[in-house]
Amino acid sequence: MKNPIVVIPGALKAAAELSTIAQRSGVPQRTLHLVHVRASQINGCSVCVDMHSRDARRAGESEERLFAVAAWREALSFTEAERAALALTEAATRVGDRPDPVPDAIWTEAARNYDETGLASLVLNVALINFWNRINVPTRQPASARSQ
16 A cells, blocks of 8 residues: 555644654754664664665765664664663664563663753654654555665
8 A cells, every 4th residue: 555644634744743843852863863773673664774774874874883773782883872872762662572661771871861852852753763664564665766
């Protein structure tokens, strides 16, 4: 089917507006790109992995760091704040995988690196990328032909 977000009148505009607002809230764009890529990798959303990797590259992100996002714990190229954001991203994306989805240690580390506005931005961005992934994955939206 066509992407559901374009089937329902007004849905795309509303979702895009919220995404834009959430991205202007005190977390560096480079970090948000990493968050979007990591959640999309976990969810298997080729559209979003492709799109957000491209966005990250346009914003100056290196290919090496993008390649390492899936293994960020072992990669030395991520800052403490980026690691905290990626840990929160993974926990909030995998909420059904454990009884305590976002352990205090993950939240505390994120709060040590981001103020309340930054934390709110991270939580909203993780929720929104998961929203986009959950639209694209069930309807098998393909990644851009540009990547082929």
